Amino acid sequence: MEKLRLGVSSCLLGKLVRYDGGHKYDSWIVEILGQYAEYIDLCPEAESGLSIPREPIRLVGQKQDYHALGTKTSQDVTIQLQGYSLEAMGKLSDLRLCGYILKSKSPSCGMERVKVYPTHGGAAGKTGVGIFARELLRSYPLLPIEEEGRLHDPALRENFIERVFVMQRWWQMLAQPVSAKEIIRFHTIHKYLIMAHSPQHYREMGKLVASVKQYDPQDFLKSYLELLMTATARKATPSKHQNVLLHILGYFKTDLDAFEKQELIRLIAQYKDGLIPLIVPITLINHYVKKYQKDYLEDQVYLNPHPMELKLRNHV
Numbered sequence: 001m002e003k004l005r006l007g008v009s010s011c012l013l014g015k016l017v018r019y020d021g022g023h024k025y026d027s028w029i030v031e032i033l034g035q036y037a038e039y040i041d042l043c044p045e046a047e048s049g050l051s052i053p054r055e056p057i058r059l060v061g062q063k064q065d066y067h068a069l070g071t072k073t074s075q076d077v078t079i080q081l082q083g084y085s086l087e088a089m090g091k092l093s094d095l096r097l098c099g100y101i102l103k104s105k106s107p108s109c110g111m112e113r114v115k116v117y118p119t120h121g122g123a124a125g126k127t128g129v130g131i132f133a134r135e136l137l138r139s140y141p142l143l144p145i146e147e148e149g150r151l152h153d154p155a156l157r158e159n160f161i162e163r164v165f166v167m168q169r170w171w172q173m174l175a176q177p178v179s180a181k182e183i184i185r186f187h188t189i190h191k192y193l194i195m196a197h198s199p200q201h202y203r204e205m206g207k208l209v210a211s212v213k214q215y216d217p218q219d220f221l222k223s224y225l226e227l228l229m230t231a232t233a234r235k236a237t238p239s240k241h242q243n244v245l246l247h248i249l250g251y252f253k254t255d256l257d258a259f260e261k262q263e264l265i266r267l268i269a270q271y272k273d274g275l276i277p278l279i280v281p282i283t284l285i286n287h288y289v290k291k292y293q294k295d296y297l298e299d300q301v302y303l304n305p306h307p308m309e310l311k312l313r314n315h316v
Contacts, residue, residue, distance in 0.1 A: 001036065001307070002168070002172070003036060003037055003038040004036055004037045004038065004098045004099070004164055004165070004168055005037075005038050005040065005095060005096060005097055005098055005168075006033075006037045006038070006039055006040070006097065006098055006099050006100065006101060006164065007039075007040045007041075007042065007092065007095075007097050007099070007100035007101070007136075008029065008039045008040070008041050008042075008100070008101045008102075009024075009041070009042070009043065009101065009102050009103035009106070009109045009148075010041040010042060010043040010046070011023045011024040011025075011043060011103055012024055012025070012026045012029050012030075012041075012101065012103060012148055013025070013026075013029070013030055013039060013041050014030065015041065015043070016052065017043040017045070017046040017052060018052075018053075019045070019052075019053060019054050019055070019056040019057070020053050020056075021052055021053040024103060024148075026148050028151070029101060029148060029151075032310065033161070033310070035309075036307060036310070040092075040095060040097065042088060042132075044081055044084055044085060044088070044108040044109065044130075044131065044132035045057070045081070045108050047084060047088075048077075048080050048081050048083070048084035048085075049080060049084075050077065050080070055070040055071060055072055055073060055075070056070070056071045057069060057070055057071065057077060057107050057108075058071055058107055058115065058117055058124075059107050059114060059115065059116045059117065059128045059130075060074075060116070060117045060118075060119055061116060061118075061119060062116065062118065062119070063116065063125075063127050064127070064128075064129075066116050066128055068081055068107050068108070068131055078131065081108055081131040081132065082131055082135070084132075085131060085132045085134075085135040085136075086135060088132070088135075089135055089136070089139040089140075092136075092139075092140070093139075096171045097140075097143060097167075098144070098164040098165070098167040098168045098171065099143060099144035099145065099146070099160065099163065099164035099167060100136060100140075100143060100144070100145045100146075101145075101146055101147070101148055101151070102130070102133050102136075102145065102146070102147050102148070103147065103148060104147035104148060104149035104150070105149070106130050106133075107128070107130055107131065108130045108131050108132045108133070109130045109132055109133050110128070110129060110130040110133055110147070111129065111130070111133050111137070111145060111146070111147045111150075112129060112147070113126040113127075113128075114126065114127075114128035114129060114130055115128065116128040133145075142225060142226060142229040142230075143167070143229075144160055144163040144164050144167060144229075144233075146160045154312070154315035154316050155235070155316050157312060158312040158313060158315070158316050159232075159233075159235070159236065161306050161310065161312055162193070162232065162305045162306060162312075163229070163232050163233070165301075165305060165306050166190070166193070166228065166229075166232055166301075166305075167229075169186070169190075169301070170186075170225065170228070173186050174221075178217065178221070180212045180213055183209065183212055183220070183221075183224070184209060184212070187205065187206075187209045187224075188299070189299045189300060189301050190228070190301050190302075191300065191302075192244045192247070192248065192300050192301075192302035192303075193232070193300075193301045193302040193305060194228070194231050194232065195240070195243070195244050195247070195302075196236040196240050196241055196243075196244045196302060197231050197232050197233075197234045197235070197236045197240065198230075198231040198232075198234045199240070199243070201227055201230065201231030201234075202231065204227060205224065205227050205228065205231070208220070208223060208224060208227065209224070238271065238272045238273075238274070239272065241271070241272070241278060242268055242269075242271070242272040244302065245268045245271075245281055245282075245285070246265075246268065248285055248297060248300075248303075249261070249264060249265070249268075249285075251294055251296070251297055252288055252292065252294075255288070255292045256288070263284075264281065264284060264285070264288075267280055267281040267284060268281050277313060277314050277315060277316060278313045278316050279313040279314050282303060282313060285297075285303065286303055286304070289303065
């Protein structure tokens, strides 16, 4: 399997780049996801020229209008960090990243709820975004981006990894001349995955794909990717999953006997009610897909969106 190309904050890999000369090693990122990922690691503070160790910095100002200042000397390093961040955005554009994992709460890398201290003293509000993270989010609004802290949530983790594999398949498609046939195939194999996140987007994307030959290729790809990543960013709820699973059940109406159908319907209902994880009905469906040689379903990314060894659907 071709490895995912992911950006990551260097400290999460155990590199000694933090203000105190330490790191924030994340075992899941390195030891589990790392088996499937090629990491492009950056530390904006160290790589912008700040020393290791160094005076810690914090965001000072109000809401979105703030600067990065030293906690002791109040030295303003905002321009230095912004300059490096803008330079890094240009380099990242050539790498075809599938996603990015940031260090939470960091004044440079925090994606959300970073502390912003009032200019004239007082309690900090969690309203900021790190200087580097802000440029990353502006430059790559469709790229799957998460913080390591949020990845402790099973649902957020599964959704993020699902999306980075979608992005990997997108880059793989673009690695060769793209024809209308290839676009239709890409959309077809992602049908139920998209539906599980946003039925509304799925309908809109179906209309777009149906008229693919009427578009300039680059305009089409831009519009399709925007819809794809916007759709998959929406939460795939148990009710949406139930809807998709029941749609898939329809492919077996002449294959399963009454008991087998009721058993699968029961498992789907138990999943929807939170009694069992998603992997249980999915496993049974995959068994039937192979048993009855349902080629269309076997190609569906929804049934195998990421390596089983990651055990992501065991907890959602």
